[in-house]
Amino acid sequence: MDEKFFLGIDAGGTHTDAALLAGAGRTIRLIAAAKVKTCHEDLPFSVREALTALGSAVGSDSTALFGRISSVTLGTTLAVNALVQNRADAVGLALSAGPGLDPRRFALGAHVCVAPGGLDHRGVEVSPLRLEKLAARALVWRGEGIPATACVGKFSPRNPAHERAMAAAVATAGLPVTQGCRLAGSLNFPRRIATAYYNAAVERLHHKFLNAVEPALANAGICAKSMLLKADGGAVPIFLSRRCPVQSILSGPAGSVMGVLAMSPSAGQGCSLVLDIGGTTTDIALVLDGSPVIDRDGMLLNGRRTLVRSLATASVGVGGDSLITADETTDDAVVRVGPLREGPAMAFGGNRPTLLDALNARNSGTDAAAGDAAASRAGIAVLAEACGLSPADLARQAVDNALTQVRKAAQNLLDGVNARPIYTLTALRALHEAQPARILLVGGPATCLRERLSAVFGLPVEIPVHADVANAIGAALTLPTAALEIYADTGQGLLRTPIFDLEEAIGKTYTPTAARERACALLTAHLAAEGITDATVEVLEEDMFATLDDRGYGAKDIRVVCQTVPGIAGRLAAGLP
Template identity: 30%
Template structure:
């Protein structure tokens, strides 16, 4: 058996699964510290279906806590950015274009040093160890506790970042947290560097959160391995989560989409995930969320690490509704829905009250909304449907018919048909699809690099990349016989010489529950 948990802004959902069969599922209010909500969900799950903690083989958790911490600028460590690339790259220093308040929140300092490579592996300039030591000494004087190191074209050649990291560790001590850009982002210096700085700023918080999650399991007698969901819907172990907290940023929407694929039986469709605060719309391709192909802006910072292509709007079960029903959201009562909504004895008109009044949901006290004007209810529902339908239309890339699956507890807000999209599929247990997506998640291995493709070498390079992706998935904990290639891209880069081509391969496989993940293998799950 395995337990899947998804921590949302309003509810924490948990499911107990035996293979692909859902044995039990619960919803529990999310707490401010998230661990309290997880503990409550585990207790409720145990009460609903009495299971032995020793029978649980793995626990999978999805949370956007790290993303929320970045947006709210809390728990961020004093961070320094070291870029290797002089005499190039000096015109645009690290953290250029960042919101000033975010730079202040991370006490951001930046340093430029020699090093780096061209796309074909040629050096830009030799690394200067003394220069790195001088920068490290200044970091120590300024109280830096986390360091982000980026080098020009490090996804092609990582040796400069590795060498600089060793020097910084020698100067600042073994406890300093170091994030290397070739492990986090893709080709594109500024965006990759930004993602690395964000990751570095979250490292201390990651230790705190992971320890809290692990303690929650121990308190409930569960000794099974703990995994966290990644942005692409696959898993990482807790040591990997400590090192790469940015890999969890979009785990909530991706869990819901993966759960929608399992529950609906559709490998390709649009997924509408309506929670208590927001509605996330994404597209499934071959059972996995479609990834964003352009840079992704996070908290006002441009990045290029792996993120799903998701469009979000401020509509959810806790959304505030105005007196005439013309405005629904984006303000929400959030995790206070259970005390502030009319049907739960509160004094605030929410979207959940509208759904109950319309007969779309049966929660709380229906008599508490019996006085609502029918015109108000109809107007609010129409407003919700049209905004959600518009969001789905924005995610289209073709005019081909697109099946629509609705999941999440808030999906009861939708009527059976959406304008211009037809019937909405709402599968069984739609309200805990996110937790199911976490529980059935697989592990992955990915290769993303730039190669100079010479005559007769294309197929060899492609085959090598495929095999490396498979090997990384197996090293990350996948059962070898279950691994398969799910994505393969070759993209010529015309602005670089030498017939440069970006080769990207992704392999996924089922988690080998008795083997456990290993931290070294998780390097391939980027």
């Protein structure tokens, strides 16, 4: 069997990691890994530097090896970091709902415009769309420097006509537009609003990242098609990810989980809590008997549910480089870590104390220090004096606050998962309660927090081999996936696939079986066009409702969702250094 080569690149808020792996079957070996600082002002430089470092680690045959790479998968936490720190783009949000609740109840952001008009649940117009106000507001948004917009109609998956008209009106102002119906086909209006809003909020950053990576890969002699990690633990071709950036907002946490599955035998034993402590955020996930737990309600961003299928994860703005702040207006200074990050820890040349600096000032015994511990202690001492605290108290309060935030976020995730039957990528565990037996800890500051996390959670903590580049390894080994959703309305005689903007004529006797077959055939053909011929397609959801057509005759509304099954290409061989 010919050996295949896999490249994974993960761009985080603090570091950009790269991992080159190879294998001839399900057993994979790590050839080389690299970690460089992320330069947000020059992402192409960061990617080039990571590839250069990777080439140096490989040695003199790096050019030949790079030319043999058959799979490149990218992951990034840049988008989720921007959302956690409230640094994503402002969005102009255009809504239309017709009769019923005011859509402003579900709106996000400070720039909202409601266009009168609406459709019913079958996509039939009940009131004409009026665009004068929206067109004028779009010009105001442009004048205010709003860089992104989203248009969402209440029943747009059943008929995108109003949403298309709204998008055209906004586009006349020269603004980029996200259309809700192109992202997901579900009729959940509030979640489709959130999906479109966050897609627009991260779109510019998403394209900036991809625009940096693609030429850097080509310049390094890497010709393999590139994929991007998604929130559900699968990978999607880059050109498709450009259409739907929201799917990759939580690619960082997904990379952590897939990396742990590849690296840790313990991930296949019972329930494990996965913690990835980076420079900007801590990402939290669950693995049950070797399969990640799925969030059945859709990806959660800043407290709002979306229509994006994702692993059950949580992200909290606590990382090694998260700033320490203190409220000096109270008698007892309130010390907090995060969510802001403004550079590296003082231990690595930064100007302001961070969580890592507090750990360096506190740690002894089995928990390690990192970087220049003396610089950390000096920075903590200066901040402590300004707050009227001793350096020991400030460091202790900072570390305790960080651990409390992580512990609370993990408990909230567990409570949410255990409130309903548990779905994993491979099975429904209707009677299984997720109670972690261990923590699988990855990320750069992992060794600095191991013992403290164990004490706070009351669980053993394992750090897998190569934990500092877990996301890049997970990205490299993640299998490609895709999904689509179709609607068939026998009353109107139409089948719609919103993500492809496709409409087909169907007969009055169209059946759910025919819809299933058509959905799977469309997805299979789409994958084949991308050179993916060995993926397994499964039907995720199917429902049918009896309706009456315009003449009062019986009709059927049929909805089918199908996808390829996520997974990893193999696992790292045991005993690697």
